[in-house]
Amino acid sequence: MKRVMSIATSDSGAGAGIQADLKAFLRCGVYGTTAIVAATAQNTVEVTDIHPFPPEVAVRQIETVVSDIGADAVKTGMLFNAGIISAVAGTIRRLELPNLVVDPVMVAESGAVLLEPEAVGTYREELFPLATAITPNLNEAFALIGEERDESRIEDCARALYELGPRAVIITGGHTESGADLLYDGERFTRIEGPVHAANNTHGAGCTHSSALASFLARGMDLEEAARNARRIASEAVKYGLGEIGKGAGPVHALGAILEGADL
Numbered sequence: 001m002k003r004v005m006s007i008a009t010s011d012s013g014a015g016a017g018i019q020a021d022l023k024a025f026l027r028c029g030v031y032g033t034t035a036i037v038a039a040t041a042q043n044t045v046e047v048t049d050i051h052p053f054p055p056e057v058a059v060r061q062i063e064t065v066v067s068d069i070g071a072d073a074v075k076t077g078m079l080f081n082a083g084i085i086s087a088v089a090g091t092i093r094r095l096e097l098p099n100l101v102v103d104p105v106m107v108a109e110s111g112a113v114l115l116e117p118e119a120v121g122t123y124r125e126e127l128f129p130l131a132t133a134i135t136p137n138l139n140e141a142f143a144l145i146g147e148e149r150d151e152s153r154i155e156d157c158a159r160a161l162y163e164l165g166p167r168a169v170i171i172t173g174g175h176t177e178s179g180a181d182l183l184y185d186g187e188r189f190t191r192i193e194g195p196v197h198a199a200n201n202t203h204g205a206g207c208t209h210s211s212a213l214a215s216f217l218a219r220g221m222d223l224e225e226a227a228r229n230a231r232r233i234a235s236e237a238v239k240y241g242l243g244e245i246g247k248g249a250g251p252v253h254a255l256g257a258i259l260e261g262a263d264l
Ligand SMILES: Nc1ncnc2c1ncn2[C@@H]1O[C@H](COP(=O)(O)OP(=O)(O)OP(=O)(O)O)[C@@H](O)[C@H]1O
Pocket: 016, 107, 108, 109, 136, 137, 138, 172, 173, 174, 175, 179, 180, 181, 195, 196, 197, 198, 199, 202, 203, 204, 205, 206, 207, 209, 230, 231, 234, 235, 236, 238
């Protein structure tokens, strides 16, 4: 079984973050491990607290897991501040971890700020150059290049992000008109189309997508095939989203399709 590590933050409501990543790993047939860099007090409505751990806490978890279990791919999610991003980037580089997917989480579905604004430069300078793919949503993509969101300029935005050094950019489509993800590998643009479901219960869609992408890279797919399957898994998780859980945007349900019809 392939091994995929999530370096990210706990969502106490378990719709997004580390908890969503583990569910996605299970759905994608890989063994998931975790390095928890911060804890949020969060539900489907709001984030009431964020407690970042000292950067060494992330480093020790990564080292300890990799020295025994290893990793065929890594995804990063919410890293919150410059010190954590820098320590994580240094450790990934030192341990030469393969197939890095960077999901530059900045804002929660509920509107809470999940990245200190001054940490954007650390993402751009230290983590993006190591990435096989970065997976911002449309808002994050423009924020990362310091521009106003303008969907008609999405290709220029992807090009500008590519110039920062990742091997590919995938701007996810949950907040676009078409619902398509856009993949740019430095040579061509590929629109990753698929079904668009009623968008009520999407808490954790981005986390599910980036975890699935890392899983499929670990399983040996090329980037385009992995991106197509990651969109399929995320969209399926939105389709089965759990509106009855919490009063806000319901958590996605990555295992919904395969549990349908299960007798216990
Ligand atoms: N309503 C939907 N129907 C189908 N697929 C969707 C829908 N919303 C999002 N997705 C898919 O889920 C993935 C994540 O997309 P999105 O752009 O919503 O990320 P995000 O904003 O980072 O997510 P999050 O809600 O976790 O912050 C993408 O592959 C996207 O195409």
